[in-house]
Amino acid sequence: MLIDAGHLVVPSSGAVLADQRVLIEGQRILAIGPDLDAPPEAERIDLSDAWLLPGLIDCHTHLCFGVRPIRSDRQRELEASVLTYTASNSTAWRALQGAHNARAMLRAGFTTVRDLGNAGAWADSALARAIEEGLVPGPTMICSGKALTPSGGQYASGIVPPERPGLVGIDWTVADTRERMLAAMRENVAHGAKLIKVIVDDQRCGYTRDELAFVVEHARDAGLAVAAHCVTDAGTRRAALAGVSSIEHAVEASRETLELVRDHGVVLVGTELSQGYLEAAGAPPDHARELHEQVITRLRHAIELGVEMAFGSDIMSDIPGRDRGQLALTILDSYVEVGLAPLRAISMLTRDAAKLLGLDDDRGDLRVGLRADLVATSRDPLQDIRALRELRLVMQGGRVLALARRPP
Ligand SMILES: [Zn+2]
Incomplete structure (x- = not known):
């Protein structure tokens, strides 16, 4: 041809x-x-x-997850929608939902994605295989399986009743000790994970730097990268010092911490959601603006400081009339807003992303x-x-x- x-x-x-x-x-x-x-x-x-x-590469997807817009800024209500979704949809159904999203991503130009969990009992791995074998259309998927998390998972409002800890386990693996961390990594690998994801600081008593370094060391021995979900400045700092491959979000990271991220060669997958998407996902306008301003400021700092970055969309809402591929590309609005050079954006969507995935000899x-x-x-x-x-x-x-x- x-x-x-x-x-x-x-x-x-x-x-x-x-x-x-x-x-x-x-x-x-x-x-x-x-x-x-x-x-x-x-x-x-x-x-x-x-x-x-x-072809484009999205380094932060959740193809087997999708909640309807919820008009609230209250943490407990937002978590309730996630809890209802995970508890009432089978892994089989989520794999089919993932197939729908995978096709939309491919149509939007994404030929590769790094899928970071929230897929029930490894619907992500099943979907990756179905795509690879040509059963359904979609991008090449590099999957993390269930993210490792301290007790409580990403539910921080106390919504999970103590007598129902298993509700967390639908989408995350609770691993509070090193022994459990290792077991969770092995379980993920057995079910097809190609990298490890850790939830660092959604819980106040999150993972320590030493615990994260333990995960990084054992992941490295197995040839796996570690992606760290971080929101706080302190959590981002602990993850960077522990030597993770990428930090996801880093919403509250200060300039000093971003310098540390840069100096440790950690890639920032910033997932800077646009205000339009946040509002469409149900956030009240004032709240959407606040959330958006926070990540936009952090994005400006990361650009100024020369932090390595790769594109990630982190779309988790199903907005009527918009497919997952179109929604992933709403991140470009944030890039335009801060004046990110288009060539840099293209590199973040292709070569820099391929490098993070260890695929730069193959694509990007x-x-x-x-x-x-x-x-x-x-x-x-x-x-x-x-x-x-x-x-x-x-x-x-x-x-x-x-x-x-x-x-x-
Ligand atoms: Zn995410």
Whole structure:
């Protein structure tokens, strides 16, 4: 297959090359250059007026989770909706819901995702396998399985009654001692996890730096990265010092802590939700603004300080009329708001994300030998990154999934 590309956006060099051809054989890029010839029988795709980029990567999804908008800013009510959802939907149903979301993500250009738990009894692994075996369409999924958590899980309001601790175990594995942490990691690996996720500080008495270092050490021995869910400044600091691979959210991280994150080579997956999404998910406007301002300020600091970052969406709500792929791309509104350079955003969505996933020798860039996961836009994404919301082409492993007509 030969693609005529008007503009080729290469994340690793930051170059935008004009009038290039990309030759694809099987699942891989065979050659790139201005004057390539293909065998006469080769299929041709004319994107001579479009921008061609690597397929997008979302480093923070929850495909097998989705609650309806809840109009509240009260922690206990928000947790009640999660509790009701997890307690009343089977893992089987959540796998099907995941399949629906996976297809939407792929249509939006996401050819790879890192799925960070909240999937019941490993619906994430089942879905990853179904996609790999071609049963359902979707991105390549790198899954964490059940996140390790101190007692209480991510329920911090005291909503889980003491006589029902098992309610936490539906979506998390409670691991309060090193022995249990190790057992939880082994259980996850046995069920297909490719990385370990830890909930650091949703509970006031969260994981210590030593406990996190214990997880990191044993995960590393098994060849697994550790993703740390952190909200507080202190929790972010403990996780960075423990040597985790990535910190998710870091909502309250100070400039000093972000410097520490940077100096320890930890990647920030900031999941800076847009105000529009937060409101659509049910947050009252004042509360949505407050939450959004907090992450936007932190994003500005991270950019100024040169923290390594990768794209993550963390979409967990099902908004009527919007699919999961469209919602994931609402994060771009936050990027535009802080003036993040489009080329940096593209790198965070492709090469930097692939690097975090340990897949940069396989995908996330445009070069010979890499997987032919590609997207194309009609408008220049370097002028406006939101051009990624209207794709002309989605290609996964050399297979065309969607090819829109040239706009009039
Ligand atoms: Zn999340």
